[in-house]
Each structure stands twice: as C-alpha cells, then as structure tokens.
Amino acid sequence: MISTNKIYTTIVIAVFTVLLSFQSYSQNWDIPANKSSKNSYIPFNNETAKAGEAIYTKNCQSCHGNPGKANSLKTLKPVPPDLSEKQTQSRTDGDLFYIITTGRVVMPSFKIVLSEEERWKVIAFIRSYNKSYVQVLSKTDPSKSKLVKIVLDFNAKNNKIRVYAKANEASGVVLLKDAEIMLFANRYFGKLQIDKTLTTNSEGYADFNFPKDLPGDKTGNIDIVVNVNDELYGEIEHQEKLNIGIPTDKPALNEQRAIWNTLLKAPIWIIVTYTSLILLVTLVLLYILNTLRKLKKIGDK
Amino acid sequence: MLDQSKKDKITSDLLGSIRLNYSFMIWMAFLVTSFSICIYAYITQLQNGLAVTGLGDYVSWGIYIANFVFFVATSLIGMLISAVLGLSGAKWAAPLARIAEIIALAFAAVAGLVIVSDMGRPERLIYVFIHARIQSPILWDVTVVTMYVLISALLLYLPLIPDLKICHDKLVKIPNYLRNFYKILSLNWNGSLEQEKIILQSTRILAILIVPVALAIHTVTSWLFASTTRVGWDSTIFGPYFVTGAFVSGCAAVIIAMFFYRNNYKLKDYITEKHFDKMGKLLVLVSLVYLYFNLNEFMVPGYKMKKGDAVHIHDLFAGSHALLFWSVQIFGLVIPILLLLFKKMRKPLPMLVIALFVLFGAWFKRYIIVVPTMEHPFLPIQNVPLNFRIYTPTLTESLITLAPIILVLIIITILSKLFPIIPVQETIDHLEESN
Amino acid sequence: MSEKEESPKKKSRREFLQDVGIVGVGSILAGSAIFAGINYDKKKKLGDRIKVLTAENELLEIDKNDATKVGKFKSQDLTFLQKQGREGIPGKRWVMVIDLSKCRNARKCMNACQGAHHLRPEQHHINVLKMQESKNTPPYYMPKPCQHCDNPPCVAVCPVDATFKRPDGIVLIDNERCIGCRFCIAACPYSARVFNWTEPLLNEDDKDKTYNVELNVPQRKGTVSKCLFSADRLRDGKLPYCVSACPNGVYYFGDENEDAVTNGTTKETVRLKKLLEENAGYRLMPELGTQPRVYYLPAKGKSYPFQDADKPEAEEHI
Known part of the structure; x- marks a missing residue:
C-alpha cells in the first residue's frame, strides 16, 4: 500500500515537474533587469492601441491569432500564446518590448522590421485587453x-x-x-x-x-x-x-565570351567554325549551280 | 552495242509508271483525306495551345520530337546509298539510288515541319533566322538540315537530267505543260560527252559533300539531347549511336519502298531479288553496328549504376517502359538480324515484313530515347498533377504526329509519279558497258 | 494573414496602376497644372498648343508654356521595358540564401509567387520539395526557385536569345521573343522552368497590360516562364515576392558585391560570407558546374518537424 502510494506520489511529482518545466520553458525569456523595467514614452490610449492593432494584424496575427479568441497557430513549438492571457499580461511593458525586439526560437525579432514607436504601439494594443492595467510612462522626452x-x-x-x-x-x-x-x-x-x-x-x-x-x-x-x-x-x-570600405567595381556577370552569352559575345571558335562551314557549303552549292548553267549553255549550241 | 528494241523496252518499262491511273488516284485521295484530318488536329492545337498534347512541364518533349529524330534518321539513307555505296563503286546499288534520294529528300524536308508542330509559337519561326544564336544546337540543326535538303535535292536532280530529256522525248501522250516542264528541267540535255562530264563531276562533288553534312544532321540532332546534363542523354557516344541507328531505319524504309515499287510499277526485272539480298545484308551490317552501340549505351552506365542512371536503367529494363524497350530491342533489332542471316529470309516478302518491324521499332526506339529521360529529372516531381509525371500521348497529338508521315508518303508518291524511279539512261549505259 | 496572402497579387496590380497611370500621366498633368498656376501672371506670350493624354484617357489641349516635363511616359513602352529588362541593375550581383532549417512548408512563398506572376496552381516558379537523401538521413523541405546559374545551361541552348543572363546575374525570359521550343526546359537540371500549355490564367484581365520582362506578366500562351528573382521588385529596392512572404525566416536575399543579404521575415541584414561560413552553405548539384546564385544552408537543428504525411513523398526520391 505504502509503496503504491509512493509510486503514485512520484508520478504526480514527476508530472508536475514536467509541466512546470514546460511552463518555465515558455516563461524563460532571460530578460535583463534594466530592460524589464523599461517603460514606454508613448501613452497607451485608444488612439495608440488602434494604430497598434494595424501593426499587429500585419505582423503578429498569423501566429498569435486574435487576442481573446484562442486561435493562435497550434502547430508551432512552443505554441504562441494568446496575448490577452495572463501569461502575457502579467509581464512588464519592458518585458514585452524586449520579447518583441529580440525574438526567440519561432518568434522572430522585430528589431528592424518595426521602429521603437511601432513596437510600443503594438504593446498599447495588447494592453487594451487588460482592464486592470495601469501604465507607467517613461521620462523620455x-x-x-x-x-x-x-x-x-x-x-x-x-x-x-x-x-x-x-x-x-x-x-x-x-x-x-x-x-x-x-x-x-x-x-x-x-x-x-x-x-x-x-x-x-x-x-x-x-x-x-x-x-x-x-x-x-x-x-x-x-x-x-x-x-x-x-x-x-x-x-x-x-x-x-x-570612405572606409573596400572599393568594389566587379565586372558584369555577362561580360565574358561564353557559349551561353548573346550572339555578339559568342566564343570566337564557334563563330569562326560556323561561318566558315556555311561559307564552304554555300560556295560548293554555287559552284554546282554554275556548272548547271554551263551545262545548259552547251545544250544551247 | 545494245540493239534499239532492247533500249526501247527498258525505256518504256521504266517510264511506264509515269501516267495517271485509278490506283494512284485512290491512293492519293486516301492520303489527302487522312492528311486533312491531321491538319484539322493541328488547327485545334494552334487554337488551344500545346495543352491538347499529353505534354507537361516535366515531360515537355514527347512524340513530336521522337518523330523529328525518326525523320532525320530515315533521311540519312540517301547519303549511305548514293554517296557511300556510289563512291565505293558498288554498282548493284545504282538502281536504288533514286529511291533512296527521294526518301532522303522527303524525310529531310518534312523534318523541318515536324519541329514546327512542336513549337509553342510557330508564327515566330522567322525569329530563328533574325535573332539566331549560333551557340544553340537548334540553330546548327536548322542549318545542316537545310544544307542536307539542298544537297539531296541536287543529288536527286543531277542524275535525273538525262532521264528528263528522255521523258520529254518519249512521253508524247502526256499534257503539253508536263512535257514543257520536263524540257525546262532537262536543261537542253543533248547527251554530249562534255555535258556527261559535267554531270559526273558535279554528282561526285555533291556525293563527297553530302557525307559530312549527313553525318552532321544526325550528330547535331543527337546533340539536342547530349548537350544537356540529363540522365540517359548525357552521353559521349550519342552522335555515332544516332547515326548508326539512322542507317537501320533508312535501310528498312528503302526496302519497303523497293517492295512496293517493284510490285506496283512492275519493275521485277530492274529491282531484282539480288537487290533485296544485298539490301538484306546491308541491313544486317548496319544493325550489328547499331547493336554494338546499344550495348555501349546501356552497358556502361548499367555497370556503374550511378544514382540517376540507376533510376533510368531500372525503368527501361524492368520498369514502366520495359515492355516497349525490350520489344524494340528484340523485335526491331535482334530478331531481324538473326532472320536476315538466312538467305531464305532475304526474299522480297519476308524482307518487307522484317523491314516493317525494323521501321516501327526504329520509331519507338526514338520514343524510348526521348520520353523516359524526361520522366526522371534530377529533382523530384512534386506538387503537380499526375499527368505531369507520366506522359501519355493524346489522340490529337498522335494525329499531328501522323501528319508528316502522310506528307512524306504524298511527296514520295508524287515524285515517283513525275520521275522514273529507276534511272533510265544509267540502266542503259550500264547494260552497254557490261555487254 | 489574409492580407499577406493576397497582397502580392493586388499590390502588383496596384503598383502597376500607380506607376503607369498616376505617376506617369497624372504627374505630367499635376505638374503642368501647378506650373501653370504659379506662372500664370509671369507668362509673357502664348506658345504652341500641345495635346496631353490624361490617365482617364481624355485628350486635353494645353499651352506648351504651361506644361512641364516631369519624366518620360515610359512604363507603357514595350521596347523600353525589354531594354531595361536586359540591362538589369548595374553594379549588382543578386544572390539568394535559403535556410533549410527554418522551412516548415508553409508555402506562403509559392502563393505569393503564383499571385504575382499570374500562374496556374500547377505552375511553380518556386516549388517547396520534400527531400530525403537516404533511408537514415532525415527528410526536409527544400524551396527550389530558379538557381540563376552563372553558367546557365538553359540560356546556352536558346536558339533565339529569348532567355538571357543579365549583368546582375538574373536569368530572364522575354516571352515576346520565345518561340516555345522548350529546349531550355530540357536543358535545365533543376526543373525550374514551366510552360504555358494553355491560355494563361489571368489573360482576360491582363490583355491591356504592356508586357513587362521583369515580371513576365502578362504570361503568354506557348512560351516558357520561370522565377525572375522578382526583378521588378529589386528595381524598387524591395525584396522578392517569395522572400518577403515567408513567415519563417527561410530566405535571405541581397547583393554579393555588398557582401550582404537581408532576411525577408526579420529584415535583418547579415554578411553573406559569414552566413555561409557559419552555416556550411552549399549549392545544388555543384558537380554540374552550373554555378548557381542560390545558396542553401543545411537543415541542421530544424525549428519545425517534418510532417508525417509528407514522408512517403520524400522517400520516393531515395
């Protein structure tokens, strides 16, 4: 009995450990403290949230789905979270900004795709799904x-x-x-x-x-x-x-004479061979036609 | 000296075929009717594009191209008989020279049309001349086939000149315009030594010239394939492999033609069993050479079984094309060789049957060369409909393929109705010499 | 998502209209109107009257002094487009890098490409193949565009100079020249070329469009088509259709002369040589000597699993 209980307990612990580790896998972003505490200089209001929605639809929706509808792309590993959920909303603005900026595994980095202002606007849109959220503005001017x-x-x-x-x-x-x-x-x-x-x-x-x-x-x-x-x-x-780079002036890729190039840039040997063979045959044929002309002349006499 | 009555008999025998009769009319009517049906098929292709064929993005060359190769191949016989045998002094072949030359001219001239039927934009044919890139094997092909047609035409015409004069003189019952036609073409022939010398010399020059040009047309045709990196085409022996194969189909075509001319034109005294015997031996010779090249072509990659080659060879030997492959090799090559070794088989009728097998085999051999390779590209065929993977010719396509074959028959029929199929003057001269 | 899917097609048409109609004629008119407004008082004498065609196809007559030339109306000119298509973009050597470890067969590239070039569903300028080399090696997805070889076997065999290699490395087809012999299809070892067996898909809609060599639209029945590295987009400084459509960061595209390629998804720019060096970049079938301009990064540490349903098809080719 005791042993069965022990096994049971072990299983429960094991399962929890696994679940927890999964949890920590998706939670584990290793965000530096100074990034985590970063705040937006853009106020999160209806206007910025609306601007953020447009950016979200274009860049985020294909994987994360629509917030609150639990329609994110489940085939990805890890599964992209629904951004209205607690997992996301419990993070600081700085966390979210960092995640969007750097990306990880299947989450792409938006450091270059979106400007800082645009990234904040996306966060403004995400925060609009959190009624209890109160913004702390950055002192940046x-x-x-x-x-x-x-x-x-x-x-x-x-x-x-x-x-x-x-x-x-x-x-x-x-x-x-x-x-x-x-x-x-x-x-x-x-x-x-x-x-x-x-x-x-x-x-x-x-x-x-x-x-x-x-x-x-x-x-x-x-x-x-x-x-x-x-x-x-x-x-x-x-x-x-x-003026600090290597001066670069490479020739065009179709500059050399080659079998694949245009007629004018055909290899010399092919031009010579082809034209001389044609000339040769044409001359012989002309010669034959001339003898036929002669033949006819002889008959005329 | 030959007496005049014998001369007259030869002349009337050989000119006997130049008249309109019912069998000719019916035969031509049949040809023209079937040709128009095929032309209708081609019109639907012009309207709907090449989608009327069974071709797809992977097997993008099919029976049109196989047909083209077959045409070029068959036309090579003109060179073999009138040039190679002629120059080497094989006198027995002289009566067959004109048949061979007519076949050569018809097949070579129509080969160009076969290629046009394969073009997606036939109306842009002129671009091949005005925007020509001489690096493309297609341009070489166009060039040498044109040359070959011209030389073959001259090689047919020059020995014909004395006969044209005979036609004009002897055929008094034919319409006047036809007699004038013969007169103009005979270029005031009077049979003087001077004229004979000109004809002899020019024919000799042309016979020499046609050898490299003929080799070129089929070698270049083989390069249409060998110039790619594809499995089954990427071969250094493709030139001679094609040329020797060409002689096989050409010989078969000449034998078939000989049989029908002999029977229909009542030329048993001129195309004799001796000729069939010799042609039979010639067919064995060229078939053996071709068999040797086949051995090379399949043995070498088959021994190594490199990745792509292995797929190709498996497919030919035991896969979806195996039945056709072995039929062609056995019934179109091996059995004909074995049978023709027996003297009994080198008689007109058995040879007709054998030649038909060889000729059909030759056509399907071209199919075996063109299609299976295209079904095995280097990268997998995916995300396309099934008909892109496996090629099945459509009815329209088959009709369009048939059109040039009918056209060749029409041309051969007309040419052999207009001109004596056995050289008249030459036969008389030969008899005189031997006497 | 939906916008991403349909944008290339719509965009190209929109851009086309913008370029051609509005920028071309519209700006002539706008320019002349503004010019006329400003200079109305300064004008000293009446010059010749000239005729101007508006974007709405109205023929107007205005005073020559009132008109300012704001550029040639060139986008509609076939000869100009053909010339431009053959000249390419000077000083460039385009190069593509495909990271196989990122591809999960999402096929956004294929859709974007087919939309942009008005292709039928079975016509692929870019095709995502299911590949496997041997029983014991893993299957992987491999997007395969035209390799834009520096030693192109397809261009070599063209009898009419319809397909050609440009100074910037792109291999293009002029389908106003193509005779449809399909020798290039036979010669291409990468099966990169497709043919218009029937009347092309959007032929009705496209019938008034001037043919653009760099987009190969309108497609023409009886001619060959293939990947163009989106030569029309490159001219505008934009990444190719497939590259920008990819949601998984598979594609990098850039200029070898600048030693830089930009990822279509993250828009991150990296050094080409470094990327190839660090990821063991390679090219397809190097033994053929075709010198492709497309590089592959091996599928090491794939970020997506290979779908079970795709395994039989991948195994077929072993």
Whole structure:
C-alpha cells in the first residue's frame, strides 16, 4: 500500500515537474533587469492601441491569432500564446518590448522590421485587453532628441569608429552617458549592423570595431547610420558617408565570351567554325549551280 | 552495242509508271483525306495551345520530337546509298539510288515541319533566322538540315537530267505543260560527252559533300539531347549511336519502298531479288553496328549504376517502359538480324515484313530515347498533377504526329509519279558497258 | 494573414496602376497644372498648343508654356521595358540564401509567387520539395526557385536569345521573343522552368497590360516562364515576392558585391560570407558546374518537424 502510494506520489511529482518545466520553458525569456523595467514614452490610449492593432494584424496575427479568441497557430513549438492571457499580461511593458525586439526560437525579432514607436504601439494594443492595467510612462522626452549631435571619427590604424553623442542644451553641452548606440552600414535591402550594440561611456562616446573587408561603392564609400537610444533624449538617427570600405567595381556577370552569352559575345571558335562551314557549303552549292548553267549553255549550241 | 528494241523496252518499262491511273488516284485521295484530318488536329492545337498534347512541364518533349529524330534518321539513307555505296563503286546499288534520294529528300524536308508542330509559337519561326544564336544546337540543326535538303535535292536532280530529256522525248501522250516542264528541267540535255562530264563531276562533288553534312544532321540532332546534363542523354557516344541507328531505319524504309515499287510499277526485272539480298545484308551490317552501340549505351552506365542512371536503367529494363524497350530491342533489332542471316529470309516478302518491324521499332526506339529521360529529372516531381509525371500521348497529338508521315508518303508518291524511279539512261549505259 | 496572402497579387496590380497611370500621366498633368498656376501672371506670350493624354484617357489641349516635363511616359513602352529588362541593375550581383532549417512548408512563398506572376496552381516558379537523401538521413523541405546559374545551361541552348543572363546575374525570359521550343526546359537540371500549355490564367484581365520582362506578366500562351528573382521588385529596392512572404525566416536575399543579404521575415541584414561560413552553405548539384546564385544552408537543428504525411513523398526520391 505504502509503496503504491509512493509510486503514485512520484508520478504526480514527476508530472508536475514536467509541466512546470514546460511552463518555465515558455516563461524563460532571460530578460535583463534594466530592460524589464523599461517603460514606454508613448501613452497607451485608444488612439495608440488602434494604430497598434494595424501593426499587429500585419505582423503578429498569423501566429498569435486574435487576442481573446484562442486561435493562435497550434502547430508551432512552443505554441504562441494568446496575448490577452495572463501569461502575457502579467509581464512588464519592458518585458514585452524586449520579447518583441529580440525574438526567440519561432518568434522572430522585430528589431528592424518595426521602429521603437511601432513596437510600443503594438504593446498599447495588447494592453487594451487588460482592464486592470495601469501604465507607467517613461521620462523620455522625444522632442529633446533634436538637441543631440552625433560625431563620427574613424581611426584607420585600428579600424575603429568612435561615435560621440552630445546634446546642445541651453545650459551648455551635455555628454550622453549610458546611451545605447548601434552602428549600421547601409546595404541595398537594409542596414547591416556593425559590431554589436554598445553604450556610451562616461565621456559620451563608444568605439566600434569596423570590419576591414566590408565592400563599399566604386570609390569605397559606405553610408553609415548611427542609432542612439537615450533614456532622456529618446531615439536619434544620424547618417554619414565615410570612405572606409573596400572599393568594389566587379565586372558584369555577362561580360565574358561564353557559349551561353548573346550572339555578339559568342566564343570566337564557334563563330569562326560556323561561318566558315556555311561559307564552304554555300560556295560548293554555287559552284554546282554554275556548272548547271554551263551545262545548259552547251545544250544551247 | 545494245540493239534499239532492247533500249526501247527498258525505256518504256521504266517510264511506264509515269501516267495517271485509278490506283494512284485512290491512293492519293486516301492520303489527302487522312492528311486533312491531321491538319484539322493541328488547327485545334494552334487554337488551344500545346495543352491538347499529353505534354507537361516535366515531360515537355514527347512524340513530336521522337518523330523529328525518326525523320532525320530515315533521311540519312540517301547519303549511305548514293554517296557511300556510289563512291565505293558498288554498282548493284545504282538502281536504288533514286529511291533512296527521294526518301532522303522527303524525310529531310518534312523534318523541318515536324519541329514546327512542336513549337509553342510557330508564327515566330522567322525569329530563328533574325535573332539566331549560333551557340544553340537548334540553330546548327536548322542549318545542316537545310544544307542536307539542298544537297539531296541536287543529288536527286543531277542524275535525273538525262532521264528528263528522255521523258520529254518519249512521253508524247502526256499534257503539253508536263512535257514543257520536263524540257525546262532537262536543261537542253543533248547527251554530249562534255555535258556527261559535267554531270559526273558535279554528282561526285555533291556525293563527297553530302557525307559530312549527313553525318552532321544526325550528330547535331543527337546533340539536342547530349548537350544537356540529363540522365540517359548525357552521353559521349550519342552522335555515332544516332547515326548508326539512322542507317537501320533508312535501310528498312528503302526496302519497303523497293517492295512496293517493284510490285506496283512492275519493275521485277530492274529491282531484282539480288537487290533485296544485298539490301538484306546491308541491313544486317548496319544493325550489328547499331547493336554494338546499344550495348555501349546501356552497358556502361548499367555497370556503374550511378544514382540517376540507376533510376533510368531500372525503368527501361524492368520498369514502366520495359515492355516497349525490350520489344524494340528484340523485335526491331535482334530478331531481324538473326532472320536476315538466312538467305531464305532475304526474299522480297519476308524482307518487307522484317523491314516493317525494323521501321516501327526504329520509331519507338526514338520514343524510348526521348520520353523516359524526361520522366526522371534530377529533382523530384512534386506538387503537380499526375499527368505531369507520366506522359501519355493524346489522340490529337498522335494525329499531328501522323501528319508528316502522310506528307512524306504524298511527296514520295508524287515524285515517283513525275520521275522514273529507276534511272533510265544509267540502266542503259550500264547494260552497254557490261555487254 | 489574409492580407499577406493576397497582397502580392493586388499590390502588383496596384503598383502597376500607380506607376503607369498616376505617376506617369497624372504627374505630367499635376505638374503642368501647378506650373501653370504659379506662372500664370509671369507668362509673357502664348506658345504652341500641345495635346496631353490624361490617365482617364481624355485628350486635353494645353499651352506648351504651361506644361512641364516631369519624366518620360515610359512604363507603357514595350521596347523600353525589354531594354531595361536586359540591362538589369548595374553594379549588382543578386544572390539568394535559403535556410533549410527554418522551412516548415508553409508555402506562403509559392502563393505569393503564383499571385504575382499570374500562374496556374500547377505552375511553380518556386516549388517547396520534400527531400530525403537516404533511408537514415532525415527528410526536409527544400524551396527550389530558379538557381540563376552563372553558367546557365538553359540560356546556352536558346536558339533565339529569348532567355538571357543579365549583368546582375538574373536569368530572364522575354516571352515576346520565345518561340516555345522548350529546349531550355530540357536543358535545365533543376526543373525550374514551366510552360504555358494553355491560355494563361489571368489573360482576360491582363490583355491591356504592356508586357513587362521583369515580371513576365502578362504570361503568354506557348512560351516558357520561370522565377525572375522578382526583378521588378529589386528595381524598387524591395525584396522578392517569395522572400518577403515567408513567415519563417527561410530566405535571405541581397547583393554579393555588398557582401550582404537581408532576411525577408526579420529584415535583418547579415554578411553573406559569414552566413555561409557559419552555416556550411552549399549549392545544388555543384558537380554540374552550373554555378548557381542560390545558396542553401543545411537543415541542421530544424525549428519545425517534418510532417508525417509528407514522408512517403520524400522517400520516393531515395
């Protein structure tokens, strides 16, 4: 009896452990504390929620379904949660922002697809399904971003780009410390991130390792984009053309003479062989026709 | 010297076929009627697109292309008989030269039309000339087939000139326009030594020229396949494999034609059993060579069984095409060779039956070369309807395939009605020489 | 979801109308109207009268001084589109990377592609195949577009220069030139080409459209069609239809000269060489020497299971 009970208990514990571990698998996002506490500078209201809904329908609905309708795509592992459920709503705004931004396993990252503002609007839409939610606004003032000036300095010796971020306040120049900085090189379809996301040091700059082998245009120019995200000043974007890439001027892929190219770019041997064979046969045929003409002339006599 | 009465008999015997009779009328009526039915089938294809065929995105070449290869193949016989045998001094073949040349000309000329029936946009045929890319084997094919048609036509015409004069002189009962037609074509032939020399010399030049051109037409046709990387086509022996196969079907076609001309045109004294015997031996020879190339073509990949080859060979030897494959090899090649080794079998009637088997076998061999390969691409055939995986020719398609065959028969019939099928002057000359 | 499905087709038509009608003629009119308004007082003498065709097909007569040239009305011109299609986009070498570990056979790529190019359901410019190499190796899904080979066997055999390779690497077909011989279909080892056996699907709707080589629309009966790397979208700086339609991050597309490819789902841009190096990238049937411009990343650590229902079909090819 006791032993049966023991087995029973073990099974129950085991099942719970498994269930719990599943739970923790879907809960386990490893969100850094400073990200978790991040707040939106956009107020969550009807207007922003509505804007968020449009973004949600386009980017999230195919997997998560409609909030409250439990119609998410069940074939995925892990199954995408219904976002009106407690599992989601119990998270902080910073958590949700982090999850949307970075993605994981089957959840794609929306860091590049959606701007920060758009990501917050999606959260505004998700929060509209939570009646008990009260928003804590961030102290960021987006209008202050205009005061920030970004300066790039390339050091050819060690191939580093130093990015300075300063704000020209009325009271004087303020260095942006602990601001998040991302550096990108513009490519045809999007921005290629250089190095990783850094934060400015106490002197208001960050050093990025620039790759030595990144192709630029014909003269080696590359369009550099800097994204700064500061607690106080919000998002700042800066673009600049730098001559730090490998000059790239590759020939067109249909330049060489080849069997697959156009007639004008056919291999010489084929042109020579083909035309000479045609000429040869044509000449012989003409010769034969001429002898026939002669034959007729002889008969005329 | 041959006496005049014998000459006259030869002339009247050989010109005897040039007249309109009921059997010709009925035969032509039959041909023209069936041809118009086939043309109707082609009109539906023009209207509805190639969807009327059993072709799909995977098996995109079917019996039209097989037919094209067969046509080019059969036309090669002109070169073998009038050039190779002629130049090597095999006199027995001389009476057959014109039959072979007519077959060559008809098949080669119609081969071009066969290709047009396979085109999705036949109205753009002219683009092949104005936007030509000389790197494409299709262009080589168009070029050499055109050359071959021209040379074959000349090779048919030149030895015909003396006979045309005879036609004009002797056939007094025929309508005037026809006599004028013969007169114009005979180019004032007067039988002088000078003229004879010209004919002899020009024929010789053409006979030499036609050898490489004929080899080229079928080698290039084989390259339509061998220039791809597909399993079953990616072969270095495809050129000679096709050329030797061509002689087999060409010989069979000539034997069939010989049989019918001999019986219908009452030419038993001119196309003799000796000719059948010789043609039988020739067929054995070319069939053996072809068998040898078949052995190479299947033995080498069959021994290694590389991934794609294995699928292909399995399919031919034991799969969905096995019945056709073995029938063609056994009834179209092996048994004819064995039978023709016996002298008794090299008589006109048995040879007609054997030649028919060989000719049908030759046609289906082209099918075996074209279709199974297309059913086995490198990557799996998925997400398409079943009829894209397995090719079954439709009725419309079969009728359109039949059209050029009927057209060839029409051309051969008309040509052999217009001109003496056995060279008249040459037969007389030969007899004089031997006397 | 629904919008994603139908957007490519609608979008292409919408864009087409926008490009052709509104931008083309509309802006001539708008430009001239504004110009006329501003310059009305300054105008000194009357010039010649010229005729202008509006987007609504109305023929207007306006004063020549009032008109400003805002660009050539070129989108409707077949010759221009053919020339543009052959020239390609200078300085580019397009390249696609397909990450097999991400593909779960969602077929959004196939739908988007068929919608954009007005294809029938059995016509695939891109086809998601169920593959398996041997009994003991796992099955996987493999999207297969045209490989846009640098040594293209299909282009080599074309007798009329209807299919051609552009400077930027794309292999295109001009179906105003194609004679429908289907030699290219026979020559392609990747079975990438399809044929219009019947009247194409949306032929009625498309009959007034000018043929665009870079979109292969309208499709033409009796001609060959195949993947175009969405050459029309690339011109606008947009990713190909299939690439942007994928919900699973399977596709990367970019320019080899920039050493960068962008993921169609996450829009993340990564370095091509690094991506191939880190994931053991490879190309299909390298032994044929066709030099494809499409790279594959092996199906290592698949994020989706291979469906049981698809297993028999995958096994068939072993």
